[in-house]
Amino acid sequence: MIEWEPDVPRWKQVADVVRARIADGTYPPRTRVPSVMQLVTEFGIAQATAQKVHQGLRADGLIYTEPGLGSFVAAQRRTG
Template sequence: MARRTAWGAYARITTALRQRITDGTYAPGARLPGEVVLCVEFGVARNTVRRALSALQDEGLINVRTGVGHFVRDEAAPPRTRSEHIAAQLRQQIESGHFLPGDALPGEMQIARRYGVSRFTARTALVALETAGLVTCVHGKGRFVRQDVPR
């Protein structure tokens, strides 16, 4: 069966959308065009667009609101969920030097108790920090501030 989408098409789409975000075409907080619109624009399958959007999310350039759409990350926007609030506080502690490179972050249970949330909410906050590239997870040991975190 012949390939319908060019190899690496998602990378081309990722680059194009990244450029639009950095040059201000899509402002902070703006909703990106829907998956179907992007499929038509770039002439690719939906999975290719999803892969490109996932790459932008992994880079921390966009956020996904389930059932609503993909939005350009807005640093000034207040956190909407409890996990975002926890992640924002931990990020601030990392950036201020409270947690230094190599330091262990509190565990899921400690965070859950401290903030009065479920363990899943605490885990979601920690995963957000991993996705942002601020911490790394060592299986069985915990999550640690990465050595290469910019200050």
């Protein structure tokens, strides 16, 4: 479980955990990230909160969703 910070929205805190897992390779590019229901179970959050996590990660270009298949880590862009 996560130790919640009172002044930061829970969806943002969970999204930060998922971002860190993407950055450290726990979730490599093109692999599935936890579903909304998996986030609900793992973090003890509401379904609407978990949906906002996915929305935020999609907006940042970190994940993409394939209807009927799930959400996946976007291929990382290389700079240089």
